[in-house]
Amino acid sequence: MRDNYNDLYAFLMVTREGSFTKAAGKLGVSQSALSHTIRGLEERLGMLLLTRTTRSVSPTEAGERLRETISTSFDHIDNELTLLTKLRDSPAGTVRINASNHAIKQILLPKLQKISELYPDINIELTANSGMVDIVAERFDAGVRFGSKVADGMIAVRIGPDVKMVAVATPEYFRKKGTPETPQDLYNHSCIGFRLTSGGGVYAWEFEHEGLEIKIKITGQWIFNESYHSADAVRLGLGIAYIPEDMVQQDLLDGKLIKVLEKYSIQFKGYHLYYPHRRQQSPALKLVVDALRYT
Numbered sequence: 001m002r003d004n005y006n007d008l009y010a011f012l013m014v015t016r017e018g019s020f021t022k023a024a025g026k027l028g029v030s031q032s033a034l035s036h037t038i039r040g041l042e043e044r045l046g047m048l049l050l051t052r053t054t055r056s057v058s059p060t061e062a063g064e065r066l067r068e069t070i071s072t073s074f075d076h077i078d079n080e081l082t083l084l085t086k087l088r089d090s091p092a093g094t095v096r097i098n099a100s101n102h103a104i105k106q107i108l109l110p111k112l113q114k115i116s117e118l119y120p121d122i123n124i125e126l127t128a129n130s131g132m133v134d135i136v137a138e139r140f141d142a143g144v145r146f147g148s149k150v151a152d153g154m155i156a157v158r159i160g161p162d163v164k165m166v167a168v169a170t171p172e173y174f175r176k177k178g179t180p181e182t183p184q185d186l187y188n189h190s191c192i193g194f195r196l197t198s199g200g201g202v203y204a205w206e207f208e209h210e211g212l213e214i215k216i217k218i219t220g221q222w223i224f225n226e227s228y229h230s231a232d233a234v235r236l237g238l239g240i241a242y243i244p245e246d247m248v249q250q251d252l253l254d255g256k257l258i259k260v261l262e263k264y265s266i267q268f269k270g271y272h273l274y275y276p277h278r279r280q281q282s283p284a285l286k287l288v289v290d291a292l293r294y295t
Helices: 002-017 020-027 031-045 061-089 101-118 171-177 183-188 227-235 249-254 283-292
Strands: 050-052 057-059 093-099 122-128 142-146 154-158 163-169 205-209 212-216 241-244 258-260 271-276
Touching: 002 020, 002 031, 002 050, 002 057, 002 061, 020 031, 057 061, 093 101, 093 283, 101 122, 101 142, 101 227, 101 283, 122 283, 142 283, 163 249, 171 258, 183 205, 183 212, 227 241, 271 283
Parallel strands: 093 122, 093 142
Antiparallel strands: 050 057, 142 271, 154 271, 163 241, 163 258, 205 212
């Protein structure tokens, strides 16, 4: 019966207008074409739906029952299409973003706070995940990661400055264990590990010296999958952590933690928001992208 949807709508318009002429004008078709459509619908259903006189058109008993059945359905469809049009033209709806806790705390929350204040019809859902996520398969609108390299069909927008990594521990730890002078010295220290969510392996600490990359497969009693937990652990004196400097900036200023291997430490290219390339971007997502853009 799907091929009859247009016929049903044409029938509904005739019953509402009470005239083939008026209904044809509303539908943008000729009166003869509309009459042909209604006759075809009556033939397929095997019953008369309209009583026609020279002055008026009225539904038969079967036609009235059909009109009542389809009227609500078409009104509901019209209302939904109107709502969709409003969603297209005005900032509303939910924007789902996948990002690490670090990106959420340092960038997303501070920058998106005004969005929720200015646009109450926009809902922002932030999901903390440090691993690589297929945002399309998981139905996210966007994701956040270091660097601008993304898969084909994706757009990357820089949303933050470069992130400097620092190897830190408490003064008491270094008094007991000594201070590493080179990355290789870390093999003799208790290092707080970071387990990668995507691959499942423990992150090999990355350093560089005179343009050469150095990777150290650290060992230690403690492993986390979240950098903020690593920061908490290093404050307790459980070992050396290699984490973004802004997480422990105040601890460094207060002398509660000490940086080592600074000349070897790397900087990650700043966080980028990435999202699928679409010809029609929702107004809500566009506002979020503009609010996060790093300049």
